[in-house]
Amino acid sequence: MRAxxxxxxxxxxxxxxxxxxxxxxxxxxxxxxxQMKRMRPSDMTVLETQSIGGGTYTLAIYAIxxxxxxxxxxxYKLWKEYPDNLVVPTESVNCGRTSPLRVTxxxxxxYIRRLNPGGPITAANRENHLVWWAACVPSQxxxxxxxxxxxxxxxxxxxxxxxxxxxxxxxxx
Numbered sequence: 785m786r787a788x789x790x791x792x793x794x795x796x797x798x799x800x801x802x803x804x805x806x807x808x809x810x811x812x813x814x815x816x817x818x819q820m821k822r823m824r825p826s827d828m829t830v831l832e833t834q835s836i837g838g839g840t841y842t843l844a845i846y847a848i849x850x851x852x853x854x855x856x857x858x859x860y861k862l863w864k865e866y867p868d869n870l871v872v873p874t875e876s877v878n879c880g881r882t883s884p885l886r887v888t889x890x891x892x893x894x895y896i897r898r899l900n901p902g903g904p905i906t907a908a909n910r911e912n913h914l915v916w917w918a919a920c921v922p923s924q925x926x927x928x929x930x931x932x933x934x935x936x937x938x939x940x941x942x943x944x945x946x947x948x949x950x951x952x953x954x955x956x957x
Contacts, residue, residue: 831914839867856880858919879920896950902936902943
C-alpha cells in the first residue's frame with residue numbers, strides 16, 4: 785500500500801510540474817467582456833443604449849417566461865452591459881392591471897417597484913417602465929415608455945396608479 789501511495793504521489797508531483805511549466809496566459813477582463821458581447825442570447829431584445837463614461841451601456845431583455853399558475857407574472861433575464869462590466873440578473877414583473885410591478889434584487893435587498901403604466905416617465909422610473917413594457921407587452925419592447933400612455937389605456941391601465949418602491953433588506957450572513 786505504501787508503494788502505491790509513493791507512486792501516486794510521484795505521479796501527482798510530475799503532473800503538477802508539467803502544468804506549472806505551461807505558458808501562463810491570464811484572460812484579460814476586457815477580452816472576457818468582448819467574448820460575452822459576442823455570445824449575446826439569440827432571443828435578446830435591446831431596450832436602450834446610451835453613452836456613459838467613455839463607452840456604451842446596453843440594457844436588453846431575454847428569456848421571458850410566463851408563470852403556469854398566474855398569467856400576469858413573468859420572469860426574465862436582463863443584460864446590463866457596461867463599458868467595463870456585464871451584469872445578468874433574473875427578475876420578475878406582474879403585468880396585472882391593478883398591481884403592475886417589477887421585482888429586482890441585489891446583495892443587500894429585494895426591491896418591489898409598483899408601477900403606473902401610462903403615467904409620467906422620469907429619469908427615476910424610466911428603466912422600470914422599459915423593462916415592464918418589454919416583459920408584459922413584448923410588441924412594445926424598446927419603445928420610449930413616455931409615448932405609451934395611449935397604449936396603456938387601450939390595454940386597461942388607468943395611468944393613475946401611485947408609484948412606490950418597497951425595500952426588503954436581506955439579512956447579513
